[in-house]
Amino acid sequence: MKNIIQILFLNRNVSIVVFLQKADLKVELLEPSQLKPKPADLSKLVFGNHFTDYMFEVSWDISEGWSKPKISPVHELSIHPGAKSLHYGIEVSE
Numbered sequence: 425m426k427n428i429i430q431i432l433f434l435n436r437n438v439s440i441v442v443f444l445q446k447a448d449l450k451v452e453l454l455e456p457s458q459l460k461p462k463p464a465d466l467s468k469l470v471f472g473n474h475f476t477d478y479m480f481e482v483s484w485d486i487s488e489g490w491s492k493p494k495i496s497p498v499h500e501l502s503i504h505p506g507a508k509s510l511h512y513g514i515e516v517s518e
Contacts, residue, residue, distance in 0.1 A: 426446070452494070454478075478497060479497075
């Protein structure tokens, strides 16, 4: 299992375990000068105030299945306005 990446997706109704090949993982690293400074006091971390320098991405398509996994510098995400996650969030606050 050393060459396998295991990912667990959970929601209210379904749990999915995905196995991806480690050899397919693409990693884009920042230059050391581009990395954010780390918080001085880790005991005072607040949720949503500090973010990692990197993000993990893997997409799924009905005809292709899972894409190759990628770790890249944090960047903006593109999301469809009809995404269920947006509508669920609105319903919770109503």
